Amino acid sequence: MEWFSASEIARAVAAGERDAVAVADAALSRIATLNKKLNAFTDIAAVRARAKAKALDEAREQGKALGPLAGVPFAVKNLFDIAGVPTRAGSKINRGHPPAARDATLIQRLEAAGAVLIGGLNMGEYAYDFTGENVHDGASRNPHDLSRMSGGSSGGSGSAVGGGLVPLALGSDTNGSIRVPSSFCGIFGLKPTYGRLSRAGTFPFVTSLDHLGPFARNVKDLALAYDAMQGPDPGDPVCAARPAQPALAELERGVDGLRIAVAGGYFRKGASAEAMEAVERVASALDVRREIEIPEAERARSAAYVITATEGAALHLDRLRKRASDFDPAVRDRLIAGALVPAALVNLAQKFRRWYRHHVLELFREVDVILAPATPCTAPMIGQQTFMLGGVETPLRPNIGVYTQPISFIGLPVVAAPVPLKPLPIAVQIIAAPWREDAALRVAAALERAGVAATSAPRL
């Protein structure tokens, strides 16, 4: 069952060809075997999963309709509230919190569609991370090479889906934390429009920039999960009061009528040969020849960096006062620095954000989709401190997100589509205008049909 897609599992369970309990047991068995290698899971909800699966099997026996994700095992980054479990958010400090009283909204919605929660996933502390390393829980590992990073901060989500432990996972993306693990682990990830999916019941990082979204091994599963999670939620003041716009039915439409361009300028500077090859393969498959420049992308990345450092510091200020030595030092020192940044610079960053949004939205009058690298390189080694960016040795941790930050800064929807280069995969960002996840998913589906974007099974 390890490489079965969510849609195949749901069909088999709904048809009675396979029991949901057997599916959950198979996932739990694979986790028991492989989590020692991947370190993807931090919490395993075996009792809960079997109870939910049993209820699904009983419902089917009674002739009740099952949801579109019937029996599909899934897992969530451990900043999602899971009822009865402390929400650790990758930290030592928060694991001392009382257990969550209820599930996060997105868990509730996936389970309402028939999915079965299997557990919580490893992540970088407080989501301030691009590596997937965690000083408290150990690094989650890349399924294609266990000595390499899974990517952060949703590293466990990347390991779990890329390693075949579950077909579906959820993560968060503030500056690239869905797109980076998708790229390093070679899986599909969707960072929807800012405000599209409810963040209620998750531990925040930078509320100005926080998004949640799904990971999967194919585009259909990504759309299935995305559709099941859409809709307003008064529990998250940022969640838009707009009706769901299902994307699954759009996938077969192909790319006809979509105007697509490759991002030039900033997005070509510094990228490794692998990153550029992935973009070229995707552009070639789509017959895209147009190149556009996203104005002031480098400054946008700078502004996102400032807002992240300062809002993150504000969130953790009291913990920095009282329990500084309990933080991951790499996170603590950045948060302390963020607390000291003058407010005038933060205000200017937020003003620039509006300017930048206006000018990027102007671009979307001319194009529907923009292609850009997701990461400047394939997965680095765990523990690696520097890498070559544009021929210059550069600190690794803060710079893995150079291409993702200017996009999430203004909340644009993005599908990270993996290109299975050898020996390591790397993803391309398929970027659309706000609320046009459908366009990005259509392009990803077309690339998948063409065999250009795909998840390859690792040998574990």
Add this chain to the structure above:
Amino acid sequence: MMRRPKQQKARKSGRKRTSQRKKPARSSRDPLDDFIVAGARALNLAIDPAWMAAVRGHLKVTLGLGLKVAAFALPDEAEPAPVFEA
């Protein structure tokens, strides 16, 4: 709270400085260190001296990026991205 290095007491005598006179310890410090110490004190944040180099490094990067944003000319009427709705 990070401790400041002990300052040498200023001499009250009007004697001229000589080349043998020791430079104040502060002269070897990064100018940003005073900002960090004062800021941390104002925020009631304790910074272990062992963390100082990393904090300084991160602050330099963040301030540099912030100043890059600040160098961009925006009209006085520019609104920040989050707009409060009453």
